[in-house]
Amino acid sequence: MEVLLGLLTIGPMSGYDLGQAIRTSVGFFWNESYGQIYPNLRNLAAEGLVTAKTERQKGKPDRHIYTITKKGRERLAAWLAVAPQPEIPRNELLLKLFFGAQVPAEILIGYVEAMVDRERVLVQKFIQTSKAVSAQQQFPDTPYWLLTARFGQLELEAHLRWGEETLAELRKIAKKQQKPAESGKRKSHAGK
Amino acid sequence: MEVLLGLLTIGPMSGYDLGQAIRTSVGFFWNESYGQIYPNLRNLAAEGLVTAKTERQKGKPDRHIYTITKKGRERLAAWLAVAPQPEIPRNELLLKLFFGAQVPAEILIGYVEAMVDRERVLVQKFIQTSKAVSAQQQFPDTPYWLLTARFGQLELEAHLRWGEETLAELRKIAKKQQKPAESGKRKSHAGK
DNA sequence: GGGTGCATGTAATGGGTTACATGATTCT
């Protein structure tokens, strides 16, 4: 809802454009599907927070270009003035790790490795785009964009550090699981 | 759904107990409301993944104690063996920061300060409970619990570092906003 | 006397994703 208003302060856009813009700008901490975007734009228009202009196109459906209104800017500012309440985002990887004792450690190792691989390339991207943004011409928005990017970078670096620590620990556990010996009786079906 | 199965591997519990257990163990990365827990327990029982025993109580409603079955353990293990897909958790604070140019910087400073204050006490809690857990008797689950706690700790520390950086930056911006001068013509309504 | 905790549950409501439908153009 408000992402749409926010991005429209940059310039007029269609619903499709907004989808793209979301993915390439706020995408790493905020996502919105088209099933959400299109109906929301209608509502915003009905409330007079945006105006729509239709562009005819051959072959393709009409493009609806939305422009934010003064009322829309006020609504955005009002929303920005409401303190964000702390959220507890769900983390499926952590949940699976929490119950990890129920399953061979190799499985968990795979999950953590996948995360590390994925996020390692992401950090690089963050650093690159941050550099690009600070190099180019400065807009009033620029410092804010850099702050959010910095958040992503620091969080990812923390994840990577955790990932390395965790992999070391999990590999220790995996080794113990392979040689069943040590403590006497066990109902294990491993061994041999 | 699966959190319930997972926690029931520790021991039989009622729906209420599970709510408590969730908040005090996985609560920092996974939450489940009672409106979710009670219906889910029914479904689990209907599927034969848990069994229920009713305890009469005076004054209070009957307590339903749930115990995980062999089938339930298998279901849990099957779920654990499915790789978690990467999620993009929404972060309202970051979204508001991203559009921060639309609003006086003092407002944003308040948000970040609130976050820093909140999370500073949380890190301490993490460190304390981690110590307590490693000091007490070791269960097969213990190392896994420590790993998830470590994640929380590292992430929070990253947030705090970001918070300090961000506050410094925002305060610079706030100062500039107070003295309008410097660059010539502006359509600002501040000043005087 | 009033708030909090124990203890269960249902219903309304909201938020969001996914799948579907359409159809031309462009790339591989």
Place this chain on the structure above:
DNA sequence: AGAATCATGTAACCCATTACATGCACCC
């Protein structure tokens, strides 16, 4: 030839929170 991209939109569905309802016991 077939996949992907542009471009819109709707409907089904799922998941989750919140509010409501009940009622005793305990503490301040």
